[in-house]
Amino acid sequence: MSNLLRAGFTRYLKHPLTALVAVASLIIGLLGGRNAVYTIDDVYLIALFIAFAAFISLFVGREHGEGGFRNKAVTGYTKGQIFLSEWLLHTVFCLCLLLLFLIGFAPLAQEALAPVPARVLALITLCFVMMTVAVVTLLCTLSLLVSQRAVSAILSVLLVIGLLFASYKIEEALSTPQYYYTSHYDEQNELVWEEQKESPLYVEGAARTLLTHLNYAIPLGQSEPLIQCIGVWNYDVSWIDEHSYSHLKIVKFFPLYSLGLTITIGGIGYVIFRRRDLK
Amino acid sequence: MKNLLSATFARLFKGKLFWIGMLAMGGFGAVATIARARDAYILQDMGYDTPDGLLFIGLTYFLITAAVFDSLFIGAEHADGTWRNKLIVGQGKVQIYLTYLTVTTAATLLMHLAYIGVVLGLSAPLLNPFLTPTKMNVVFFFCSLATVVAMNALMVTLCMLIQSRAVIAVSAMLLAIGLMMGGMTIYQTLSAPEFLESAIVSIDGMPMPSPDPVPNPKYLTGAKRTFFQFLHDFLPGGQALTIGMTGELPESVWRLPVFSALLTLLSTLGGAWGFRRRDLK
Numbered sequence: 001m002s003n004l005l006r007a008g009f010t011r012y013l014k015h016p017l018t019a020l021v022a023v024a025s026l027i028i029g030l031l032g033g034r035n036a037v038y039t040i041d042d043v044y045l046i047a048l049f050i051a052f053a054a055f056i057s058l059f060v061g062r063e064h065g066e067g068g069f070r071n072k073a074v075t076g077y078t079k080g081q082i083f084l085s086e087w088l089l090h091t092v093f094c095l096c097l098l099l100l101f102l103i104g105f106a107p108l109a110q111e112a113l114a115p116v117p118a119r120v121l122a123l124i125t126l127c128f129v130m131m132t133v134a135v136v137t138l139l140c141t142l143s144l145l146v147s148q149r150a151v152s153a154i155l156s157v158l159l160v161i162g163l164l165f166a167s168y169k170i171e172e173a174l175s176t177p178q179y180y181y182t183s184h185y186d187e188q189n190e191l192v193w194e195e196q197k198e199s200p201l202y203v204e205g206a207a208r209t210l211l212t213h214l215n216y217a218i219p220l221g222q223s224e225p226l227i228q229c230i231g232v233w234n235y236d237v238s239w240i241d242e243h244s245y246s247h248l249k250i251v252k253f254f255p256l257y258s259l260g261l262t263i264t265i266g267g268i269g270y271v272i273f274r275r276r277d278l279k
Numbered sequence: 280m281k282n283l284l285s286a287t288f289a290r291l292f293k294g295k296l297f298w299i300g301m302l303a304m305g306g307f308g309a310v311a312t313i314a315r316a317r318d319a320y321i322l323q324d325m326g327y328d329t330p331d332g333l334l335f336i337g338l339t340y341f342l343i344t345a346a347v348f349d350s351l352f353i354g355a356e357h358a359d360g361t362w363r364n365k366l367i368v369g370q371g372k373v374q375i376y377l378t379y380l381t382v383t384t385a386a387t388l389l390m391h392l393a394y395i396g397v398v399l400g401l402s403a404p405l406l407n408p409f410l411t412p413t414k415m416n417v418v419f420f421f422c423s424l425a426t427v428v429a430m431n432a433l434m435v436t437l438c439m440l441i442q443s444r445a446v447i448a449v450s451a452m453l454l455a456i457g458l459m460m461g462g463m464t465i466y467q468t469l470s471a472p473e474f475l476e477s478a479i480v481s482i483d484g485m486p487m488p489s490p491d492p493v494p495n496p497k498y499l500t501g502a503k504r505t506f507f508q509f510l511h512d513f514l515p516g517g518q519a520l521t522i523g524m525t526g527e528l529p530e531s532v533w534r535l536p537v538f539s540a541l542l543t544l545l546s547t548l549g550g551a552w553g554f555r556r557r558d559l560k
Contacts, residue, residue, distance in 0.1 A: 157456070200321045
């Protein structure tokens with residue numbers, strides 16, 4: 001498999017698209033750092049993941065289109081080895097792109113990052129690394145399973161947007177308050193009484209547990225708590241109830257959620273790819 | 280050009296792509312209306328019982344639909360080399376360009392109408408009538424048609440000028456997302472309040488909430504505001520937000536179709552000029 005990896009690295013490094021995406025990642029990081037007020041805006045993460053989607057789908061699609069996978073299979077490599085080598089290549093490249101993003105982001109966002117303790121920063125960085133691995137696994141699996149290059153490119157970008165909308169919708173459902181208040185006024189427009197009603201949209205019980213875990217398993221669902229983790233050190237803590245941020249303790253388990261998603265999706269992709277006919 | 284048009288329309292209606300687009304937009308309209316009806320049933324008397332705001336919300340995502348449809352439909356022509364065949368049989372490059380513009384414009388308009396038709400059709404039995412004045416809905420309807428034409432013209436220009444099908448797909452998606460995000464950023468910038476009500480100011484060296492509203496440094500004024508307003512009205516992303524989300528008729532609503540027509544004209548002229556100079560595979 002080392003030959004596959006070496007050939008892949010050489011091919012990718014020589015292609016101008018790699019340089020283009022690297023520059024794009026650095027620029028996204030610079031913009032994210034320049035506009036960071038208290039914390040990072042997740043729009044820059046989404047932009048970075050869209051760059052990953054374009055990078056992975058175009059490279060894997062090229063292999064499909066030019067029959068590169070079939071040639072590798074003919075020379076004796078198993079489909080499992082081909083899948084693993086493509087996944088490993090893209091993971092390493094995308095982690096390098098994440099590094100470029102952070103190189104652009106960190107110096108300009110120093111004001112927001114300075115109050116955050118080093119161990120928290122290390123944890124957040126680890127979470128972003130694992131989130132990147134999970135996103136790459138999703139995108140790589142999709143691109144390997146869809147052989148039409150244009151279709152896989154569109155589906156990859158739509159997948160990133162879909163993950164974003166899914167996380168927003170789950171977040172919205174989970175943040176619906178349990179109670180809402182209706183106020184009753186008299187003819188002089190003075191408040192007579194206020195009634196507390198249970199919100200029918202409040203999600204509780206098993207559904208709440210399921211949605212919470214699902215939100216943390218979706219890579220972009222993790223971004224909101226991670227962003228808050230940086231932001232909370234920049235607020236005036238004397239005004240804030242300590243318990244308001246107790247839910248952020250879950251962040252230390254995010255790498256495990258990402259690992260779980262990586263193993264599940266990667267495993268499914270591996271099994272399906274091995275059974276597929278290569279063009 | 281008549282033959283080109285009839286052949287391309289035939290290809291459009293015979294292919295799956297157009298019907299998938301119709302189904303996607305119709306499905307989106309159905310999901311949005313049914314979700315509103317569900318909210319109206321659960322949250323009674325809370326103002327969710329009318330289809331207001333639903334009718335044009337699909338337009339805010341329409342750039343993605345146009346990007347997917349145009350890139351795959353036109354990209355297939357690049358990949359199959361059919362343009363060269365058309366040139367060989369005597370058709371001009373400008374004619375080919377205008378044919379594809381016409382066909383994709385018709386297709387995207389039909390998809391937009393599918394969304395609106397489904398929302399209207401389902402909201403009639405499920406929800407109460409509109410509270411929004413009919414005049415506003417009618418004006419926005421015609422503005423939305425112009426915006427769809429402009430979005431499509433922009434996508435067609437991009438798709439006709441790039442050779443590789445996959446690169447077309449990625450570029451069109453990036454353009455759609457860029458226009459959507461750009462529109463949203465410009466809208467947020469323009470919506471920044473002139474004064475901040477609860478700004479933090481330093482009183483005797485201590486950060487305290489200001490007793491009086493303070494001027495917002497991010498509020499745009501003068502030429503900068505005029506320029507941003509122009510961009511908001513000119514670009515399809517901003518137009519889609521004005522029509523789909525603001526819920527009120529702007530004073531200068533006439534600017535929207537005028538700018539859409541201008542954008543369509545400019546992108547078509549640029550695209551046709553670029554396509555004429557291109558070597559076709």
